[in-house]
Amino acid sequence: MKSIxxxxxxxxxxxxxxxPLEKIGKASDVLKCVAVILFLEVIHIIQTRVKIIEFIDxxxxxxxxxxxxxxxxxxxxxxxxxxxxxxxxxx
Numbered sequence: 001m002k003s004i005x006x007x008x009x010x011x012x013x014x015x016x017x018x019x020p021l022e023k024i025g026k027a028s029d030v031l032k033c034v035a036v037i038l039f040l041e042v043i044h045i046i047q048t049r050v051k052i053i054e055f056i057d058x059x060x061x062x063x064x065x066x067x068x069x070x071x072x073x074x075x076x077x078x079x080x081x082x083x084x085x086x087x088x089x090x091x
């Protein structure tokens with residue numbers, strides 16, 4: 001098992017050195033992905049200590065709905081609004 005973990009790390013380094021940063025994507029897209037991953041990890045850590053649903057349910061209604069609106073806003077903020085052709089239309 002130890003060799004699997006060390007070999008995987010070496011393989012990832014080889015891939016990282018071969019792939020130029022231009023092929024990964026725009027810096028803003030990469031930054032968004034890193035921010036989302038960090039946000040999800042923070043939520044995961046918090047969930048190990050506190051049940052988030054129960055925590056939100058104990059709050060007053062104006063705080064609860066503020067949190068709901070914040071989540072919807074963040075969802076819309078992260079969505080794309082391209083006017084291109086629907087990707088599954090070709091299938």
